[in-house]
Amino acid sequence: MNKPASEEVPLPEIKIFPERLLLADTTEVLLNKLYAVKNVRQINVQGEGLPTVMKAGPGTGGPVNHPERKMIKVKGEDLELTVLVGNIFVEIRDIDFVPQALKDIEEVCKEVLPFSFTLEVGRYSKFKRTVSDYQKGLVK
Amino acid sequence: MAKTKYKAQFYPGTTLPAKNRRRFLNPAVKLEKLRDVPMDDVVKILGHRTPGSDYATIHPPLDEGSEPKCPIRALVEPIEGAKKGDRIRYVQFTDSVYWAPIIPYVRAQMYMWRYRGIDTGTLSGRQIIEMRERDVEKVAKELIDNETFDTARTGIRGATVHGHAVRLDQNGLMFDAWQRFRWNAKKGEVEYVKDQVGVPLDKPVPVGKPMPEKWLKEHTTMFRADGVDMRDDEEVMRQNLRIHTLRTKCGFKPFDVKED
Amino acid sequence: MAKEKEKMFIAAMHKKFKEDPTEVRSQHYSYGGWRQSKRKREWVEQANKIAKDRGIPMMNQDVGVALGQRVLMPYQLSHTDIYGEADDLHWVNNAAMQQCWDDIRRTVIVGLDVAHNVIEKRLSKEVTPETINRYLEAVNHTMPGGAVVQEHMAELCPELVKDSYVKVFSGDDELIDEIDKCFVIDINKEFPADQAKQLKAAVGKKLWQVVRVPTMVGRVCDGGTISRHSAMQISMAFITAYRLAAGEAAIADFAFAAKHAAMVEMGTMMPARRARGPNEPGGIPFGVLADMVQSTRTKPDDPARASLEAVALGAVVLDQIYLGSYMSGGVGFTQYATAAYTDNILEDYTYWAVDHIKDKYGGFCKSKPSNELIEKLGSEINSYALEMYERYPAAMEAHFGGSQRATVAAAATGIGIAFATGNANAGVNGWYLSMYQHRERLGRLGFYGYDLQDNCGAANSFSYRSDEGLPHELRGPNYPIYAMNVGHLSGYTGIALAPHAARGDAYVCHPLVKIAFADKNLPFDFANITKEFGRGCLREFMPMGERTAVIPAK
Numbered sequence: 001m002n003k004p005a006s007e008e009v010p011l012p013e014i015k016i017f018p019e020r021l022l023l024a025d026t027t028e029v030l031l032n033k034l035y036a037v038k039n040v041r042q043i044n045v046q047g048e049g050l051p052t053v054m055k056a057g058p059g060t061g062g063p064v065n066h067p068e069r070k071m072i073k074v075k076g077e078d079l080e081l082t083v084l085v086g087n088i089f090v091e092i093r094d095i096d097f098v099p100q101a102l103k104d105i106e107e108v109c110k111e112v113l114p115f116s117f118t119l120e121v122g123r124y125s126k127f128k129r130t131v132s133d134y135q136k137g138l139v140k
Numbered sequence: 141m142a143k144t145k146y147k148a149q150f151y152p153g154t155t156l157p158a159k160n161r162r163r164f165l166n167p168a169v170k171l172e173k174l175r176d177v178p179m180d181d182v183v184k185i186l187g188h189r190t191p192g193s194d195y196a197t198i199h200p201p202l203d204e205g206s207e208p209k210c211p212i213r214a215l216v217e218p219i220e221g222a223k224k225g226d227r228i229r230y231v232q233f234t235d236s237v238y239w240a241p242i243i244p245y246v247r248a249q250m251y252m253w254r255y256r257g258i259d260t261g262t263l264s265g266r267q268i269i270e271m272r273e274r275d276v277e278k279v280a281k282e283l284i285d286n287e288t289f290d291t292a293r294t295g296i297r298g299a300t301v302h303g304h305a306v307r308l309d310q311n312g313l314m315f316d317a318w319q320r321f322r323w324n325a326k327k328g329e330v331e332y333v334k335d336q337v338g339v340p341l342d343k344p345v346p347v348g349k350p351m352p353e354k355w356l357k358e359h360t361t362m363f364r365a366d367g368v369d370m371r372d373d374e375e376v377m378r379q380n381l382r383i384h385t386l387r388t389k390c391g392f393k394p395f396d397v398k399e400d
Numbered sequence: 401m402a403k404e405k406e407k408m409f410i411a412a413m414h415k416k417f418k419e420d421p422t423e424v425r426s427q428h429y430s431y432g433g434w435r436q437s438k439r440k441r442e443w444v445e446q447a448n449k450i451a452k453d454r455g456i457p458m459m460n461q462d463v464g465v466a467l468g469q470r471v472l473m474p475y476q477l478s479h480t481d482i483y484g485e486a487d488d489l490h491w492v493n494n495a496a497m498q499q500c501w502d503d504i505r506r507t508v509i510v511g512l513d514v515a516h517n518v519i520e521k522r523l524s525k526e527v528t529p530e531t532i533n534r535y536l537e538a539v540n541h542t543m544p545g546g547a548v549v550q551e552h553m554a555e556l557c558p559e560l561v562k563d564s565y566v567k568v569f570s571g572d573d574e575l576i577d578e579i580d581k582c583f584v585i586d587i588n589k590e591f592p593a594d595q596a597k598q599l600k601a602a603v604g605k606k607l608w609q610v611v612r613v614p615t616m617v618g619r620v621c622d623g624g625t626i627s628r629h630s631a632m633q634i635s636m637a638f639i640t641a642y643r644l645a646a647g648e649a650a651i652a653d654f655a656f657a658a659k660h661a662a663m664v665e666m667g668t669m670m671p672a673r674r675a676r677g678p679n680e681p682g683g684i685p686f687g688v689l690a691d692m693v694q695s696t697r698t699k700p701d702d703p704a705r706a707s708l709e710a711v712a713l714g715a716v717v718l719d720q721i722y723l724g725s726y727m728s729g730g731v732g733f734t735q736y737a738t739a740a741y742t743d744n745i746l747e748d749y750t751y752w753a754v755d756h757i758k759d760k761y762g763g764f765c766k767s768k769p770s771n772e773l774i775e776k777l778g779s780e781i782n783s784y785a786l787e788m789y790e791r792y793p794a795a796m797e798a799h800f801g802g803s804q805r806a807t808v809a810a811a812a813t814g815i816g817i818a819f820a821t822g823n824a825n826a827g828v829n830g831w832y833l834s835m836y837q838h839r840e841r842l843g844r845l846g847f848y849g850y851d852l853q854d855n856c857g858a859a860n861s862f863s864y865r866s867d868e869g870l871p872h873e874l875r876g877p878n879y880p881i882y883a884m885n886v887g888h889l890s891g892y893t894g895i896a897l898a899p900h901a902a903r904g905d906a907y908v909c910h911p912l913v914k915i916a917f918a919d920k921n922l923p924f925d926f927a928n929i930t931k932e933f934g935r936g937c938l939r940e941f942m943p944m945g946e947r948t949a950v951i952p953a954k
Contacts, residue, residue: 018307022310044469045469046470047471048306048317048471049317051318054300056300058187059337059338059339064317064318064319064338066318067319068319125474125483126474126483128938130484130485130488130939131487131936132493135487237790243843244843245839246843263802264801264803264846264847305796305805307793361843363840363841364841365790369787371779371783377779380837381775381779384836388829391860391861392865
């Protein structure tokens with residue numbers, strides 16, 4: 001029968017769910033402060049996609065030039081923000097570090113976000129390769 | 141058979157959303173005009189023709205008499221665009237779940253009550269009305285100007301409509317992947333920079349300030365758990381359940397249906 | 401609102417801030433394992449090592465970018481801890497989904513009693529357990545493409561057809577005891593005692609074969625080929641096992657029995673307008689598809705789980721493969737279907753309904769299926785579901801399409817009413833009640849087609865007259881107005897299973913199908929449907945009929 005692959009385990013993530021979708025500038029400030037929090041291993045964001053080109057209608061092929069799709073600097077690196085951020089997943093190195101990380105992240109969010117937000121602990125991102133990763137050539 | 145004088149009731153219910161739905165549906169109610177967007181700008185946003193240009197036609201004007209004789213057609217007074225032979229064009233709106241003033245099915249019902257010569261289609265993320273071109277322009281202006289339209293939470297979108305179920309952005313605007321409208325922070329108002337299918341406008345069209353949340357909640361047509369729950373409107377529930385009961389029973393034992 | 405249970409959601413810390421009570425509930429499975437201290441160190445080290453190696457796009461290690469961005473979150477396969485992307489859940493990309501349908505299509509159930517009668521009465525030969533065993537050995541050689549009797553035959557490569565075999569089952573314990581165990585699906589072993597009793601009573605002393613034609617045959621040919629391949633090889637096996645004269649007149653009886661008289665294929669013939677052969681997904685009644693779901697025997701005390709598994713099976717086979725491909729094609733349908741079996745959203749609503757029915761309605765099957773009951777309970781379940789979307793923006797965004805929300809709310813309502821009444825037609829009527837209230841409440845529903853299908857369906861929900869309706873379990877994807885719009889067939893399948901799971905029935909409408917899929921040798925595990933789809937996402941599922949043995953080696 002089918003044999004499962006060797007067990008892979010998830011690390012905890014703290015999910016930041018703000019009341020509003022974040023503009024690029026806010027995202028930039030927030031991410032940089034979050035990366036400075038102790039024991040943050042990586043951060044992933046989810047949001048509403050900002051296309052560069054229109055793929056439907058009479059304007060097909062035309063540029064979108066969405067004002068929020070812009071270059072931001074995170075951890076000293078330039079990167080293009082391609083989504084209007086709605087969820088931020090902060091991965092913490094160990095479950096033992098989560099209580100303190102929650103406190104620290106709460107402080108950061110209170111400082112940066114001018115509206116309410118919720119924090120939650122769970123696992124939201126993939127931690128095992130799937131078919132689409134192989135398809136995109138992202139698995140070595 | 142004696143003629144009955146039927147008086148339309150438009151919509152059941154005693155709660156706020158029900159009353160607001162009645163206002164929209166009842167053609168005798170004059171809806172409040174919240175803004176005055178110039179007609180030329182409306183035409184630009186619709187994107188079907190350049191303001192000032194002639195209307196494209198798909199058949200000769202009706203008064204040329206080239207239509208075959210038909211007593212049924214003769215019964216119906218054509219709308220202006222039909223008389224002139226305009227093509228059918230559309231305007232499509234997206235209403236946010238977060239307290240947009242009107243909602244897709246209420247749009248459809250309102251259009252049916254207030255307008256003639258329409259073809260309307262209702263989905264969850266968009267709601268479309270199609271009419272002869274000159275007529276749809278008039279209707280579009282009316283709707284954009286009046287209280288069915290909130291500049292932040294109602295969108296004019298012909299394609300790539302995603303956003304109705306998504307949180308508002310930091311500026312309080314409904315998400316639009318094509319950013320057809322934007323927040324003018326200096327003036328504190330919304331302006332359209334693209335037409336409904338994403339083609340850039342030559343210059344921005346201001347549509348005014350978004351309505352405050354308090355106003356939106358007072359004018360809402362939505363039943364929501366964090367507003368008025370539909371179960372708290374006994375008459376709306378009863379009428380809706382009546383539809384369910386009648387459709388169910390009439391489908392297999394219509395002889396059993398007894399109503400007062 | 402009634403008490404909110406966190407059982408579907410992670411039992412971890414969450415906090416609320418400022419005055420906004422927009423509490424967000426996690427939609428993810430509880431990882432109790434994190435708290436097991438003795439393994440914790442290992443896990444953290446292992447995770448760190450894997451993370452360095454894994455090259456998953458969110459890290460974007462190749463381009464050295466510090467931030468992973470995505471538009472769609474990975475989907476958690478409901479009641480599992482497996483995550484997959486939307487792409488992974490398109491059936492074309494998912495080997496488990498493909499094998500699921502392959503295993504259904506290539507299964508044909510063929511009776512042995514007609515054939516045995518021919519042997520005994522027409523040919524005056526004895527049929528005994530020994531001869532039956534000899535026959536089974538022979539047919540397990542012929543079915544995968546081994547030759548018998550004739551010389552100079554071209555045989556099939558075993559590697560390609562190793563998934564092909566024949567087993568038997570019967571309600572006759574004495575007879576089954578004498579058959580070689582390797583050829584038997586043992587009802588007593590696979591099913592809980594009370595279910596085994598029901599099944600054996602339904603099957604009686606008849607002896608049935610469960611034939612699995614090679615996956616490859618169904619792939620290249622079509623559904624209609626299955627019963628023919630099966631009948632051909634069954635006939636050859638009879639000839640060799642009973643030393644008959646190949647080609648004598650009596651052989652026609654075996655062929656006829658195997659092809660028609662004693663043959664049960666999974667999909668019935670569809671209406672001619674569908675222009676398809678038999679044994680395709682469109683011909684599978686909901687109750688028959690529901691009978692393939694095996695959680696009713698592995699988790700007999702959890703009717704909700706079984707119903708939710710049926711929803712998943714219906715979503716993939718009927719919505720994604722049948723409507724999404726056979727009847728349309730392309731890539732548009734996947735997310736209409738996945739909403740019903742991912743992220744534990746329907747799970748939450750369904751288990752809420754179960755608790756509610758136990759609290760307020762006396763438990764499963766205690767309510768008469770009256771209009772009043774449907775309206776009351778249906779309003780309660782539907783209102784709970786919609787309230788979750790209204791109060792929790794995260795849920796509203798997870799199901800960003802009105803069609804997804806409409807389907808999930810209606811499925812929970814229909815399944816709940818089916819649980820309370822033990823009646824599937826009442827359940828499907830509840831689906832429509834949900835749709836009416838949803839439309840009224842929020843002033844929106846689903847895509848354009850919901851305006852028709854979900855507004856007119858109540859009218860046929862109780863009709864049994866032949867051109868108006870059917871018992872719900874016997875309806876299928878081509879039932880009038882069900883073939884129109886994606887996003888419904890999943891819920892309809894769940895509603896077909898729900899009342900029977902609640903009643904403790906061993907099967908919904910086809911005991912033979914129920915038993916046929918209680919088979920450990922099937923490549924797809926019908927007792928763990930969402931988990932199998934998840935393993936397909938993870939590239940852990942090995943399908944059958946792979947052509948590696950006959951194509952150039954890399």
